[in-house]
Amino acid sequence: MRSFKVYYCRGLRVKVDDITILLDPLTSSAVRADLVLVTHAHSDHAKGYLRSSLRSLVISSEITKSIVEKVSRKRALNVKIISEGQRISLGKFTVQALNAGHIMGSLQYLIEFPDLTICYTGDINLVDSLTERRGDIPSGVDVLILESTYGHEDFVFPPRSEIYSSILSWIEKHTGKGEVVVLGGYALGKGQELTALMKEIKDKIMVSNKVLLYNKIFEEKKFSLNNYIPLSSPEAKEILKAGGVIIVPHIELRKKTPYVLSRILGINKVPKVAVCTGWAASSRMFFAIKKAYNVDALFPLSSHADVEQLLLYVDEVRPRIVYTAHGFAKKLAKLIRWKLGIKARKVLDSRQMSLFKYVKHI
Numbered sequence: 001m002r003s004f005k006v007y008y009c010r011g012l013r014v015k016v017d018d019i020t021i022l023l024d025p026l027t028s029s030a031v032r033a034d035l036v037l038v039t040h041a042h043s044d045h046a047k048g049y050l051r052s053s054l055r056s057l058v059i060s061s062e063i064t065k066s067i068v069e070k071v072s073r074k075r076a077l078n079v080k081i082i083s084e085g086q087r088i089s090l091g092k093f094t095v096q097a098l099n100a101g102h103i104m105g106s107l108q109y110l111i112e113f114p115d116l117t118i119c120y121t122g123d124i125n126l127v128d129s130l131t132e133r134r135g136d137i138p139s140g141v142d143v144l145i146l147e148s149t150y151g152h153e154d155f156v157f158p159p160r161s162e163i164y165s166s167i168l169s170w171i172e173k174h175t176g177k178g179e180v181v182v183l184g185g186y187a188l189g190k191g192q193e194l195t196a197l198m199k200e201i202k203d204k205i206m207v208s209n210k211v212l213l214y215n216k217i218f219e220e221k222k223f224s225l226n227n228y229i230p231l232s233s234p235e236a237k238e239i240l241k242a243g244g245v246i247i248v249p250h251i252e253l254r255k256k257t258p259y260v261l262s263r264i265l266g267i268n269k270v271p272k273v274a275v276c277t278g279w280a281a282s283s284r285m286f287f288a289i290k291k292a293y294n295v296d297a298l299f300p301l302s303s304h305a306d307v308e309q310l311l312l313y314v315d316e317v318r319p320r321i322v323y324t325a326h327g328f329a330k331k332l333a334k335l336i337r338w339k340l341g342i343k344a345r346k347v348l349d350s351r352q353m354s355l356f357k358y359v360k361h362i
């Protein structure tokens, strides 16, 4: 019988007997870990990548390493690269990587002991998109550590093809009148998906510097995207006189009026603005986001699974127990117990853990 626990301590931490594994740590660990697993390059998952590397072996995809190094302009040390489907043996256990379908280079991990298999999903998306293949569904899992960003009944996304059509119709409606359209989303992930979607638009599109950086990496590692040019280029200024499409990180749109935005973007027209985010699927959140971002339209395009996909995934994996982390963790654990009859609980943080002295024997 093994002792097992999972808890938050500046990122997720798994302990199996005397082995400590850090999952997407946010800082360097005070204790030496046996292994650090990084699922993808979003900052809320890769923050500890460079800081951890001096102390412990880090495993990630080659794309994740490349993004972290390019953005930080530092070299990551003590890293072992893993590819989808590959299995690395680390003595008492092995690590296998599966596709997560979230952003370029994103992985799920299977940590396999002879008598215990743990799956950590990181952020997952379970439908095909223009840029990513849907995440894999593992088998033989005892303990599933599952992301729960949209683990609430409010978050059911329409089919992706419908969302794509809505975005394109909205763009055509405005660019047809010579207007400038600004689309906001995460620069890493959504930026490439939106750029790929703009293949349907005949003209060149403009992207901000952040989106440009990730588009270039995507093209270097995966495949060619649409005909896009930097927003800062003289050509972009010319094109935008007659209207056009600009893709920017959504965070740059927050609390800015369209007029202020036109000044920042250096365009002489007040643009129409839309944000693409899974939060838009909730009618309760819809108006709050619309106000915060001061936008004309919102589209529920997400790089995460919605609640229905998460439940289908758990139902197919059928683990002995599920630990939910991030977002609606408590709510999703309740839904899994109630709808699927599978044991599920939210991951606690280290202070709660010491309070309850919770150690699960598996």
Ligand SMILES: [Zn+2]
Pocket (backbone or CB within 6 Å): 040, 042, 045, 102, 123
């Ligand atoms: Zn992410």
